[in-house]
Amino acid sequence: MSRQDVAADRVLSFTLKFGAYTALGLIVAGLLLQWIVNWGTKVAAAGLLVLLATPVLRIVVACLQFLRERDFKYALVSFGVLAIVVLAYFLGIRT
Amino acid sequence: MTLAAVLLLMLIGFVAGGFGALAGVGGGIIVTPMLAIYFGLPMHQAIGVTLLCVIATSTATSSLYVERHVTDIRLGMTLELATTVGALIAALVAHHINRRTLAVLFACFLLYSAGSLIKKAWGSRNEKREETIPDYTPQNYPVGLAASLIAGGFSGLLGIGGGPIKVPVMFLFMKVPLRVAAATSNFMIGVTAATSAYIYWGHGDVRTDIAAPLVAGVFAGSLLGARISPKIRSFYILMLVVCITGWLAVQMIYKLLTGGFQ
Numbered sequence: 001m002s003r004q005d006v007a008a009d010r011v012l013s014f015t016l017k018f019g020a021y022t023a024l025g026l027i028v029a030g031l032l033l034q035w036i037v038n039w040g041t042k043v044a045a046a047g048l049l050v051l052l053a054t055p056v057l058r059i060v061v062a063c064l065q066f067l068r069e070r071d072f073k074y075a076l077v078s079f080g081v082l083a084i085v086v087l088a089y090f091l092g093i094r095t
Numbered sequence: 096m097t098l099a100a101v102l103l104l105m106l107i108g109f110v111a112g113g114f115g116a117l118a119g120v121g122g123g124i125i126v127t128p129m130l131a132i133y134f135g136l137p138m139h140q141a142i143g144v145t146l147l148c149v150i151a152t153s154t155a156t157s158s159l160y161v162e163r164h165v166t167d168i169r170l171g172m173t174l175e176l177a178t179t180v181g182a183l184i185a186a187l188v189a190h191h192i193n194r195r196t197l198a199v200l201f202a203c204f205l206l207y208s209a210g211s212l213i214k215k216a217w218g219s220r221n222e223k224r225e226e227t228i229p230d231y232t233p234q235n236y237p238v239g240l241a242a243s244l245i246a247g248g249f250s251g252l253l254g255i256g257g258g259p260i261k262v263p264v265m266f267l268f269m270k271v272p273l274r275v276a277a278a279t280s281n282f283m284i285g286v287t288a289a290t291s292a293y294i295y296w297g298h299g300d301v302r303t304d305i306a307a308p309l310v311a312g313v314f315a316g317s318l319l320g321a322r323i324s325p326k327i328r329s330f331y332i333l334m335l336v337v338c339i340t341g342w343l344a345v346q347m348i349y350k351l352l353t354g355g356f357q
Contacts, residue, residue: 005164005168006164008168009161009162009164009166009168010162012161012168013157013158013159013161013162016154016155016157016158016161017158019154020151020154020155020158020314020318023151023154023310023314024311024314024315027307027310027311027314028311030307031101031307031308031311035098041303041304041307044303044307045303045307047307047310048147048301048303048306048307048310051147051150051151051154051310052147052150052289052292052293052296054150054154054285054289055150055153055154055285055286055288055289056286056289058285058286059172059286062168062172074169074172074173077169077172077173077176078172080176081172081175081176081179081286084176084179084180084183084290085179085286085289085290085293087183088179088182088183088186088289088290088291088293088294089293091183091187091293091294091297092186092292092293092294092295092296092297092298093293093296093297
């Protein structure tokens with residue numbers, strides 16, 4: 001395993017952890033708050049949106065990392081995946 | 096929603112996430128039938144909520160597997176080109192399929208999963224843990240991409256991860272070591288499930304009040320499961336998941352035969 005692969009693994013694992021704990025924190029806070037104030041459910045829903053956004057963020061980070069490694073083939077592959085997911089977003093949530 | 100319902104959903108999520116991480120199956124095969132059978136959710140809503148649980152399992156467990164350098168990021172990214180296309184098309188189609196048909200398809204998938212888990216459990220009886228990953232170069236990309244397209248399709252249609260399709264194909268045809276195949280499949284299902292989740296969300300099939308407690312439980316369960324999985328003998332865990340899956344399949348078939356899932 002090359003040093004670049006180790007760097008890519010580190011940055012991606014950090015991205016996933018960041019998304020996971022942010023989403024979990026918001027959801028738990030929202031679940032507790034909903035018994036006190038009526039906007040608690042909105043905090044929990046925001047946590048779910050962070051959860052939904054994390055895979056996209058993970059693709060963007062991987063794409064940037066491949067660019068930094070001058071691995072243009074896989075940067076292009078990541079960009080392709082990103083394009084399909086963004087298409088799904090516009091077909092779904094935005095309509 | 097009552098406090099009891101919130102706690103029950105968290106518990107279901109915790110169990111599904113924990114077993115999912117330990118047995119290497121997405122929590123989907125537990126969550127969807129539970130919601131459809133015991134909470135009376137329409138199939139489309141049960142699947143929409145499950146997709147969020149699948150993203151949670153993938154994100155939580157992958158953060159650890161990637162850190163341990165077991166995941167093949169380049170292979171995963173390449174196959175995602177196919178899984179996302181399959182997931183996108185299937186999610187659009189699923190909206191037009193009636194609930195009973197979806198329930199029949201899901202029951203078939205549960206039986207297939209139970210069968211493949213029995214096989215996996217049998218094989219794991221005396222398996223030695225491979226400590227180091229042997230060198231490999233993925234081969235047969237066309238076969239891998241085709242299988243990924245199908246796995247993505249099932250993910251969008253039934254809210255599952257599609258691991259039972261991708262992992263054997265990566266192992267047998269692409270010559271990827273089993274542990275790498277399992278970790279890479281796990282890495283891919285987050286992006287795949289997100290693709291179809293956007294479509295389900297757009298159709299109003301993601302109930303956030305039900306998803307929030309479930310996802311919280313799934314996160315906790317799968318983080319714990321992924322941490323303790325190297326220290327646990329998988330045979331008993333797998334057999335337990337087979338029993339749960341079999342029981343849920345029987346319940347679904349019974350409900351179908353008595354005219355449920357309308």
